[in-house]
Amino acid sequence: MEVRAVAKFQRVSPRKARLVTQLIQGRKATDAIAILEHLPKGSAVMIGRVVRSAVANAENNFNLTLEDLVVKRALADEGPRMKRVWMRGRGRRDTKLHRTAHITVVVEDRRGK
Numbered sequence: 338m339e340v341r342a343v344a345k346f347q348r349v350s351p352r353k354a355r356l357v358t359q360l361i362q363g364r365k366a367t368d369a370i371a372i373l374e375h376l377p378k379g380s381a382v383m384i385g386r387v388v389r390s391a392v393a394n395a396e397n398n399f400n401l402t403l404e405d406l407v408v409k410r411a412l413a414d415e416g417p418r419m420k421r422v423w424m425r426g427r428g429r430r431d432t433k434l435h436r437t438a439h440i441t442v443v444v445e446d447r448r449g450k
Contacts, residue, residue, distance in 0.1 A: 338399055339409060341443045342391035346416050347383050351438040354380040354413035358440070366392050366406035366444055380438075384411070387442045401446050409445040413438045 347354070357380050361369035366388065373385035388408065395401040416437035423431045 338395075338401070338446045339443050340391055340395040340399060340401070340406075340445075341441060342387050342394055343442075344383060344387045344390075344440045347380075347438050347440055348435065349380045349383060349438050350436045351413045351415045353378070354384065354438045354440060357381050357384050358411035358413050358442075361388070361408050362411045364408055366403055366408060369408045380413075384413075384440055384442070387440050388444075391442045391444045395444055395446070399446075401448075405446050405448040406444045407447045408442060410441070410443040412441040414441070415439070 357378055361372060369388055373381045392403055392406060395406055416439045419435040421433045421435060423433045425431055
């Protein structure tokens with residue numbers, strides 16, 4: 338049984354978030370949470386919240402236990418970009434792009450396998 342959780346419009350670059358999601362993919366949920374708690378990356382906090390949300394969805398909606406869950410997929414897709422003006426010298430201006438990410442975590446029950 339697959340259970341998922343999604344966090345949209347997170348203020349982190351998808352490229353930086355993918356570095357963290359690749360670490361936890363295929364691991365047990367308990368190991369993934371432990372890795373994310375001790376990882377010195379800013380996106381690890383956001384992804385940890387999504388993993389805990391997926392585990393809570395599995396426990397409350399499908400009566401699964403944390404010990405039986407495995408992170409099947411962890412994705413960091415690109416969200417909309419916020420464009421802001423950045424004033425430069427001599428009356429010029431540049432555009433700053435603030436990237437966002439949609440983070441999706443799918444956990445699966447490996448008890449029967």
